[in-house]
Each structure stands twice: as C-alpha cells, then as structure tokens.
C-alpha cells in the first residue's frame with residue numbers, strides 16, 4: 268500500500284487478462300499443462316563427474332564400448348579346459364599340463380590329448396575349445412578323469428556381450444549402480460553428465476514460521492518448503508530454499524526477482540489462489556510478462572500457475588495446500604527436472620499401471636481427481652487402496668501413500684473391484 272498526504276491509497280486493482288478469468292470448463296487440462304511446462308525445459312548444461320559423484324545422475328553423452336566385452340575368450344566355470352575331440356569316449360583320463368588362472372594365463376598352448384586347470388574368468392589357452400566344470404571330473408596328482416560331457420562349452424567368447432564400438436549407454440540414462448559398474452569396466456573414470464538444475468524454493472505466507480520456532484496464534488510451520496526441498500533432491504536437482512516471504516506484493520516481487528536471477532527453475536508455494544493476500548499469481552504474471560497458464564482441471568492442485576522469464580527460467584507457482592503442492596510437483600515439476608537432465612519426454616512422468624480398486628471412490632466432477640493411496644500386489648494383481656480422507660489441506664495425506672489413483676473428470680462413483688489407472692510414486 269502507498270501512503271500519500273496522510274491518506275492510505277490502495278494500489279490500483281490488478282485486473283487479470285480475460286483468459287485468466289475462467290470457468291472450470293476453461294481450465295487447462297493436465298496434459299496441456301504438462302506440454303506447456305515441458306516446452307519450457309531449462310538446459311543446465313553438462314560437466315564431467317567422477318564415478319562416485321556421477322552415481323544417480325544423468326548421462327549427457329553416448330558411451331560406446333571402447334573394446335570387445337569380454338576382451339578375451341575366458342572360462343565361465345572353475346574346472347579344466349580340453350579339446351572337444353578328446354571327449355568321444357567317456358570316461359577319459361588326460362594328463363594335466365599346467366594351469367590358466369584368473370590374471371595368470373597359461374604359459375603355452377593346449378595340445379590334443381591334454382588338459383589344463385582353469386578358473387572362472389581365466390583366459391582360454393590357444394588350442395582349447397571346451398571347459399569341463401570340476402564337478403564332472405576326478406582329479407589325480409598329474410591327471411584328470413572326465414566323467415561326463417557338459418552340454419555347453421562354458422566359454423565366454425571375446426565380444427560376445429558387447430562388440431567394440433557398440434552403443435552401451437545412452438544420453439539421458441540415469442547412472443544407476445549397474446551403469447556405474449559398466450563405465451568402470453570401460454575404464455571411464457569421469458563420464459560427462461548433465462549439470463544438476465538449480466531450483467529456488469520460495470514459500471510465501473504470513474502464517475508461516477520456520478521449523479524450531481513456536482507457532483503463534485494462527486501460525487503454522489513452513490512444512491511445504493521442506494517437503495519440496497526433499498522432492499527436488501529426489502529428482503537429482505539442487506534446492507536453494509529462500510527465507511519465508513511475507514504476503515506483500517513487494518516482498519513476493521523482490522524474492523521472485525532474486526530467485527529467478529540465479530536458478531534454472533523457481534518454485535513458489537502458496538499465494539496462487541484468489542485471496543486478497545495471494546500475490547504470487549500477479550508477480551508470476553509480471554515476471555514472465557504474461558503467464559502461460561493458471562488453473563488446471565485437477566484436484567488437488569487446481570490453481571497451479573506457470574510462466575517463464577525472458578531468460579528462459581521456468582516459474583512454477585504451486586498451491587499452498589500440502590497435498591496440492593505434492594501432487595503438482597509430482598505431475599509437473601518431476602518431469603520438468605527429468606527432461607532438464609536429458610530424460611526423454613515419454614519417460615519423464617510417473618509410471619502408470621492399471622489397478623483394482625480396494626474400496627469405493629467418489630466420482631470426479633469437473634476436475635480429474637488424484638487420490639492418495641497405496642498400491643500393492645496380491646496374487647499377481649496390482650491393487651489400489653485409497654486413503655479414507657482425501658483433504659488437500661491434510662499434511663499427513665501423502666506421508667501414507669505410495670501411489671496416485673486417477674478418477675477421470677466426469678466419471679461417476681467407482682465401486683470396489685473397479686479398474687482405475689494408478690501412478691506409482693517413487694520412494695525417496
């Protein structure tokens with residue numbers, strides 16, 4: 268507010284452009300909202316990271332096998348190695364003429380009528396074409412009797428798993444422990460990975476106090492900032508949590524300017540609805556020079572607002588109700604952060620399966636409903652148990668959920684046993 272000549276002047280009423288004044292049928296669909304958001308995917312760039320640092324991050328380059336895998340013919344079993352032609356009549360006794368151990372190849376070739384000891388992973392000596400597991404042999408001091416012919420040669424051939432130059436890992440692939448092991452086997456100590464996007468988290472609201480403080484009358488802890496921070500980390504991004512921003516246009520405007528100057532993405536929490544003290548929507552509209560959309564046909568999470576700055580920084584205004592923030596993040600911010608790290612669009616959203624409903628679910632009206640619940644498998648069938656309370660203001664809701672059940676807009680009540688699509692929430 269401005270004070271002039273002793274009079275309190277109200278800031279001129281902010282009027283939203285006509286496309287913002289909407290009825291439910293004009294709210295954007297979840298699919299369109301996601302499309303707009305992913306079209307604004309930031310590109311945080313690339314960097315090299317040592318393997319321990321690269322674990323869990325996203326590869327930025329194609330990695331081709333630098334050599335044949337395995338690099339040489341080797342044994343798949345502990346036992347002996349022989350020539351197959353010597354096994355025509357069994358049992359047969361052959362002299363033991365040496366050994367090929369892992370890391371210590373045999374000193375000479377194997378000739379007809381001879382056997383050598385061999386261990387798993389050891390190089391197959393020249394001349395040999397058959398490994399016999401030791402369980403099929405009787406060992407003497409200098410000789411071995413082969414009792415049975417195995418049904419496989421037990422030789423892992425050079426290049427059998429991956430030929431030199433074949434693509435092995437792809438850009439956008441998450442470096443899980445197995446991929447880290449494969450890179451190490453290629454002698455690649457520092458792969459090129461996507462930089463982690465930086466995400467500013469701006470919680471707004473005069474009712475908020477920091478953790479550790481004693482909430483006064485009407486105050487609550489700024490819990491959503493901690494939840495969103497943990498969600499951002501779970502997506503492999505770097506959170507930057509701003510101090511609580513008060514419910515004033517000036518404060519929200521200042522924080523948005525700071526946050527968008529130094530981040531790939533700004534997430535605000537609260538202040539996007541139609542209350543007198545909800546300034547985020549207006550500021551987001553100004554900072555993005557006309558926000559892309561506000562209000563989605565979904566529940567919870569309806570008043571989510573989105574825009575991008577001139578520099579291409581994405582601005583997501585999450586609604587303040589805890590469940591609304593959570594669902595908005597999972598449906599839109601998680602895919603955005605995945606795409607920013609190179610994940611293909613069609614793999615960026617939560618995995619979706621069909622499940623059998625464990626209890627009746629309310630119909631959805633004009634907005635698609637996302638129900639908090641638990642999925643579990645029973646006798647090979649995926650089932651979904653919705654939680655009994657689905658209030659978007661309930662901070663306990665998603666702490667007890669591992670999935671989102673979808674009731675499509677306009678769909679009537681669903682009975683127990685009905686089939687419904689379910690999105691699986693990642694743990695942690």
Ligand SMILES: Nc1nc2c(c(=O)[nH]1)N[C@H]1C(S)=C(S)[C@@H](COP(=O)(O)OP(=O)(O)OC[C@H]3O[C@@H](n4cnc5c(N)ncnc54)[C@H](O)[C@@H]3O)O[C@H]1N2
Nearest residue numbers: 470489490491492536537538539540545569586587588591
């Ligand atoms: N007249 C109308 N009122 C509301 C509408 C509407 O269409 N017309 N929509 C409702 C819906 S739906 C939602 S969702 C909320 C979203 O409101 P805001 O995004 O403006 O959020 P606030 O009003 O700031 O807060 C809502 C609720 O969440 C609590 N909150 C906020 N921030 C935090 C935080 N950081 N940590 C924990 N809890 C937080 C806040 O105290 C409120 O209880 O608007 C409805 N109203």
Ligand code: MOO
Nearest residue numbers: 567568569591659
């Ligand atoms: O959309 Mo609000 O999130 O219904 O509570």
